[in-house]
Amino acid sequence: MGSSTALVSAAGWRILFAAILAGLLVRLLTTTPYFATALVLAAAIGLLLLDLARLVGRQRSDASPADAAEARERAKQYEQALGLLDAVTVALFVLAPDGRISFVNRAARLLSGGAAGNLEDVACFRGEAAATILALPIGGRQLLTLADGRAMLVWVGAFSTPDGGPQRLVSAQAVAGELDAIQIGAWHSMTRVLAHEMMNSLTPIVSLSESLIGRERSGAGIDTAALETIGRQSRHLLSFVERYRAIADLPAPKRTPLDPALFLADIDALAGRDLRARGIAFSAALNASRVTAQADAALLRQAVLNLVRNAADAVAGTAEARIGLACVGEGDEVRFEVSDNGPGIGPDRLEEIFVPFFTTKENGAGIGLTLARQIALAHGGQVNARRNAASGMTFVLTIGGQA
């Protein structure tokens, strides 16, 4: 503000003086023949105008330090971005349109072991790996086993710069450690549940059979109740193994176009009446448009029914029990949300409930939610549980989408 008003006043004075001098010059030339004086006046006017031009020019050049600061800021941002890319543990390769590697981050340099002109030159991509990556479509993902045995998840993206044309971004992430950890974690939780279940069933069998042998030797006679318990616990173990088979032998889904309205009507027919007879308010809402998702209707029905039955068990002791089923979807992504107003599940249990054979119910089999999740996974989806803000749980089964 200050500098611009100073400019206006400084320029104004010069223009005023120049105008006065110009007026005098005109009068001098029209009334008198004093050419020498006129020449001096004209020179003075010229000098004033020159000064004015320089003043304006200087003011303009004052703006250029700001431009320089902006350039410095941009360079700093660029450095930061490069530093950021180097800090990323995922290896990034940028491929120019001609297939040459035009940029690598630190992880990629470590992976390739130095300079490499093409992707085929990178040691660990030698052989089929490079060809597989180059053949991937934009947005494609693939798990690759490298020449040295490491597993890597490779993703191909695209971007373009004004001067560089369309370029491909190849990112490669080592996943072996993560996969191992997930597998070991799943294995541990399942072993824990299995051991607990089996040991609890075996406890009376082992002890009672020993006692019975002792009684037989001492001539105390047969204890029928003990034999009955041994039989019952053995049958329990058998059915346990049968349930295990149900999870292990899940058939591959046979996908056909999904009709959400028909699907909801089926669920209502299969479960709705039973729920209402038990005093549970059940409602199904459809909010789907132009659904193109494909699913195995029979398997999906089983999965959603399991979620609904699970909700029914959860609200068994709840006054004004309510279960809502909502189908939300568009295109190839469809979501089924089953919500209840029961007591809910503790946050520490949210993942445990999906572990095979884990159950919080007396006489529960511990496979309903596991099967639902298996079916969703077979459809490229997922089942997740979350606690409602007010009360109870919502289980969300998703199929299709970005998977």
Next chain:
Amino acid sequence: MDQLAILIVDDKPDVHQAIRLALEPHVRQIDGILSPEAVAAMVGATRYDCVLLDMNFAAGERSGREGLDALARIRAIDPCVAVLFMTAFGAVSLAVESLKQGADDFLLKPWRNDALVSAVRAAAARTRDAREGTTLEGLERSAIDRALGYHDGNIARTAASLGLSRGALYRRMAKHGL
């Protein structure tokens, strides 16, 4: 056989049945409850020699919290009774924690009957020692009892070994009902 009274706290009736059948020839009284709620009342009403306590009661529960909670309530009523935790395979670290919190021993499920019987006997012995050792009267009674046994009931030699007059020994024996 031993005049032992034991209490079973486990939510599974089959486990009760198995323990009863295994311990029947060795103990006098076996009580059982299916939930830890009444454990304080039971321990308050009967001086048990051993409590067999399950660690988890609600289905799906594996934290052992209910068992440890019941242990604390038993200890509040009867600090002397030995508590044997029963735990399924895979909960050993939990069993160690229970020992730190005052359980006497733990029994892995499934158990062998011999191991069950000897664990209960050892627990009962610890209960007896604890009960006698906690009061001056108990100490005095067990000291006199042991001295009498050592001297085959000879009053004069027992009194001499305890540093008492024969009259003083008679009075104390009468007091303890020996």
